[in-house]
Amino acid sequence: MAKQVIVLILASVLFAPWSALAAESSCVECHRPQPGALGDPVGQWEGSIHQRHGINCSSCHGGDPTIMSMEAMSLEKGFLGVPAEDDIPSFCGSCHAGVMEDYLLSAHGQALGAGGPHCVTCHGNHAVELASLDIINRDLCTRCHEYGQADEMKSAMAKVDDKISSLQEETRRLRKLGFATEKIKNSIFSVRNQFHQLFHTVNVETVRSQTEEFSQELEKIDQQVAAMHQEVKNRKLLGGGVVVVLGAICILLVLLRKTYKDEEERVHPPGPPSMRP
Amino acid sequence: MSVYQRVVDWIDLRLGVRDILEQNLTHYLLPRNINVWYTLGAVLLTLFGIQFITGILLLVYYVPDTGQAFDSVQQIMNEIPFGWLIRYLHVVGSNLIVIALLLHMLSVLFMAAYKTPRELTWVSGFLLLNLTLGLCLTGYLLPWSQLSFWATTVATDAAGAVPVIGDDIVRFLRGGAMVNEATLGRFFALHVMGMPLLFGLLVGVHLFCVRRAGISRPPFGDGYVPRGPRYTFEHEHHYGGIPFFPNYAVKDAAVISFFLVLLAAIVFFWPTLFMPPAGFEPADPFTTPEHIKPEWYFLWAYQTLRIFPDKFLGLAVQVAAMTFLALLPFIDRSRERRPARRPLFLICFVAGIGVFVALSIWGHYA
Numbered sequence: 001m002a003k004q005v006i007v008l009i010l011a012s013v014l015f016a017p018w019s020a021l022a023a024e025s026s027c028v029e030c031h032r033p034q035p036g037a038l039g040d041p042v043g044q045w046e047g048s049i050h051q052r053h054g055i056n057c058s059s060c061h062g063g064d065p066t067i068m069s070m071e072a073m074s075l076e077k078g079f080l081g082v083p084a085e086d087d088i089p090s091f092c093g094s095c096h097a098g099v100m101e102d103y104l105l106s107a108h109g110q111a112l113g114a115g116g117p118h119c120v121t122c123h124g125n126h127a128v129e130l131a132s133l134d135i136i137n138r139d140l141c142t143r144c145h146e147y148g149q150a151d152e153m154k155s156a157m158a159k160v161d162d163k164i165s166s167l168q169e170e171t172r173r174l175r176k177l178g179f180a181t182e183k184i185k186n187s188i189f190s191v192r193n194q195f196h197q198l199f200h201t202v203n204v205e206t207v208r209s210q211t212e213e214f215s216q217e218l219e220k221i222d223q224q225v226a227a228m229h230q231e232v233k234n235r236k237l238l239g240g241g242v243v244v245v246l247g248a249i250c251i252l253l254v255l256l257r258k259t260y261k262d263e264e265e266r267v268h269p270p271g272p273p274s275m276r277p
Numbered sequence: 278m279s280v281y282q283r284v285v286d287w288i289d290l291r292l293g294v295r296d297i298l299e300q301n302l303t304h305y306l307l308p309r310n311i312n313v314w315y316t317l318g319a320v321l322l323t324l325f326g327i328q329f330i331t332g333i334l335l336l337v338y339y340v341p342d343t344g345q346a347f348d349s350v351q352q353i354m355n356e357i358p359f360g361w362l363i364r365y366l367h368v369v370g371s372n373l374i375v376i377a378l379l380l381h382m383l384s385v386l387f388m389a390a391y392k393t394p395r396e397l398t399w400v401s402g403f404l405l406l407n408l409t410l411g412l413c414l415t416g417y418l419l420p421w422s423q424l425s426f427w428a429t430t431v432a433t434d435a436a437g438a439v440p441v442i443g444d445d446i447v448r449f450l451r452g453g454a455m456v457n458e459a460t461l462g463r464f465f466a467l468h469v470m471g472m473p474l475l476f477g478l479l480v481g482v483h484l485f486c487v488r489r490a491g492i493s494r495p496p497f498g499d500g501y502v503p504r505g506p507r508y509t510f511e512h513e514h515h516y517g518g519i520p521f522f523p524n525y526a527v528k529d530a531a532v533i534s535f536f537l538v539l540l541a542a543i544v545f546f547w548p549t550l551f552m553p554p555a556g557f558e559p560a561d562p563f564t565t566p567e568h569i570k571p572e573w574y575f576l577w578a579y580q581t582l583r584i585f586p587d588k589f590l591g592l593a594v595q596v597a598a599m600t601f602l603a604l605l606p607f608i609d610r611s612r613e614r615r616p617a618r619r620p621l622f623l624i625c626f627v628a629g630i631g632v633f634v635a636l637s638i639w640g641h642y643a
Binding site: 175235238242260 | 537542552
């Protein structure tokens with residue numbers, strides 16, 4: 001309780017302007033009690049990756065969430081409302097610019113407006129989660145076309161994706177041991193970002209050739225991580241030696257003390273201690 | 278005559294070192310029933326020696342600046358040969374010192390060695406315990422990690438519970454409204470200079486008191502009888518006892534080795550035992566990490582502040598408990614030292630340990 005109070009006080013003093021922005025918005029206040037499509041998005045957004053990273057309604061839909069009236073949704077306040085289907089890529093692309101570029105160049109993007117998929121088709125909207133290879137699946141892809149090529153791309157990317165995940169996990173573990181992993185973390189992040197661009201190319205040849213390049217990049221990072229693991233092993237080996245030597249010294253000293261004690265008891269048999277003469 | 282012999286003779290002629298060594302080592306007699314708990318003083322001296330040496334080595338590369346402190350510690354841990362070893366020895370060593378200090382204090386309490394004529398030994402030892410906790414607190418901030426920053430924020434905030442001047446005390450401790458560059462500066466100065474100087478002085482006083490009054494006889498065995506009242510100073514001799522060197526020094530060395538095994542085992546195999554992940558992230562005043570808790574030895578105090586509805590009341594209880602402990606030799610005036618003949622004391626002793634452990638566990642999981 002004490003900690004929470006401290007944090008609250010500190011937060012109110014230090015981050016006053018920010019906390020005002022983060023306060024309950026008029027969008028959430030007004031839409032939450034409404035039924036159906038007007039209220040559902042609030043519950044879907046809560047717990048989404050957008051919500052976890054502080055992306056609010058107004059970040060995408062515009063408007064002014066600090067105004068507790070309909071004026072919050074006026075054009076003067078930059079309200080965009082619900083985008084038309086063709087506008088969805090630019091709507092999402094206002095933040096995910098690189099992904100939008102990749103998408104528009106891909107077969108999916110080329111088919112936008114002619115029945116082709118857009119961001120929401122695969123990622124959903126308000127309940128959006130961290131993108132993963134699981135988005136490429138038979139159910140979703142076969143809504144529009146055969147799964148064969150998609151499956152091939154997914155298989156090619158899965159190996160790199162797994163490697164990135166395991167390296168990120170290893171890096172976190174090493175970080176907790178005090179290793180400086182910032183550079184490695186940034187390298188993985190860079191490869192991950194480039195790799196994620198592949199997701200939207202939907203081109204088998206590109207995916208095949210580039211996953212090979214990424215694998216080589218990750219192999220170099222893996223060697224650095226392996227060197228740190230070797231260092232951990234070396235430390236334990238050294239530690240084992242030190243502990244054994246110190247333990248042996250301890251045992252020897254205990255035995256030596258026992259020898260002295262036996263000698264003391266021979267000279268002065270156990271009994272009441274002698275008092276001052 | 279060997280060169281060594283000639284050098285010793287030369288020094289002895291001028292300083293009488295042989296006499297000093299005889300008086301304090303081979304002819305310095307200890308009670309024959311002296312037990313293993315009496316070795317903790319030597320253990321603590323060794324552990325403090327390690328802290329002193331590793332502390333100086335860390336100072337070579339550490340930079341006491343909020344912009345560079347974390348990176349300098351990272352450099353020590355990753356770039357300086359065996360820097361990780363030196364830092365972990367310092368971190369783990371500080372925790373082992375608190376454990377040894379608590380054991381030392383509990384053994385003195387149990388054997389009632391704090392009683393007349395050793396009141397000053399107890400008080401100086403109690404001050405050393407508090408100073409050690411102060412060294413731990415000030416050292417905690419220096420790496421300027423998330424853990425450092427927020428643990429210090431919580432710890433210094435506790436002083437705000439003092440009525441009227443609480444806020445002023447907090448500002449004085451931090452050098453501002455919140456933990457900042459000024460806090461790091463004053464904590465650094467205290468940790469590496471102010472407190473160690475005072476600590477060295479107090480260790481000297483403590484050892485002088487121990488040596489001057491003589492080692493207390495353990496209050497066990499058929500031959501033990503409480504000493505009568507004294508009206509003049511009298512050194513407690515142990516005629517027919519065992520010589521400190523080599524007989525008991527060997528036992529000291531054995532227990533020291535045991536603690537070193539413990540230290541090495543943690544440093545090499547479980548180095549982050551006393552350091553949560555937030556200790557490896559740079560301080561960020563804008564992000565409060567989850568589950569930030571003080572070190573284990575402050576958990577009892579932390580939890581005491583939480584369970585009382587009023588923070589001042591919690592603080593007052595802590596101050597009262599510590600004052601009672603500090604003044605115990607002046608409150609407990611009876612001459613009886615045998616635990617079996619002090620039932621009230623034994624109940625308080627066990628209950629006190631129980632409350633400390635329970636509050637600490639509660640604080641950890643709360």
